Amino acid sequence: MTETTAEPARTLRPVLPVAAADLADGMAFGALAASVGMGVLAPVAMSLLVFSGSAQYGAVAVIAQHGSVWAVVGAAAALNARYLLMGTTIAPALTGSAWSRAGTAMLITDGSWAVAHRGDGKYDLQTLRLAGALCLCGWTAGTALGAVLGDAIGDPGRLGLDAAYPVFFLGLLRSHLKDARSWGLAVLGVVTAAALVFWAPPGIPVLVAGAVGGVTGAVLGVRR
């Protein structure tokens, strides 16, 4: 697994709508957080530090009910456990200092990780950093706007950007489906996630789908 480089402008084009969607989603999150009495600073700090929509929405729901801190941490750990797997896939390509490795790893999101993947275990770290930074800016700026403006922003969902997310990942998946094996692994991921999504806690279906693909790969080996 090595680092590769590609033309950032070309590879980042698909990330722009994702960053725009993060901006819109961040606005909705900021408005929601402000509505439960979190003010402006706390939601913005949360977006900067946590950078995970699902975990943050879960936290706001718990805050609104004055729930347990441990409940929030447990839910966030389940929702973000997939970052352990993603971190493991890029770890061999991270060769810099500890600060540099940690800085890059903090920019791992679903989108930045997927768009940086070049196939066969190779990752373009420059693309990962740029895409992650772009999404972090969109998400945090959106949170600030939403928290300040509150209900005045209306419903960001009317822009339809939530439909762009799955298409982004489908487009990236398309570039990886080069043979029967990769098709089989993708189908395995779909079936596993679909079987779990109805009843398993959020975050777990994705993690298990990746783990099942990984175990299958370890058992069968990779065709050279």
Next chain:
Amino acid sequence: MTYQWIIVLALGVTALTLRVVVPLAAGGRELPRWLRNALTCATPALIAGLVVTLLWPASGTVSPVRTLTALAGVGAGILLLAGKRSILTAMVGAAVVTALLRLLFG
């Protein structure tokens, strides 16, 4: 420190730890062959799993109109991808179709 700031910090520490622990512990090291194989094969399955969970409403509070309009938009995006259009074109197409349908059906 207030309750909400404790949650912000606890959540931040949890998220940061999950992101950086493996890159810090194993960064730059060559992985065993069996693990390389496993991780290479995990990627398509993980991305496919992400698509499934993104298509599934995150909570029961999401209205059927919102879900159906999003699915219609995703369908338009899939058609564009199948027609060899770029990811960006497919994403914009999906968003436009969804936005137009929401404008029409509320």
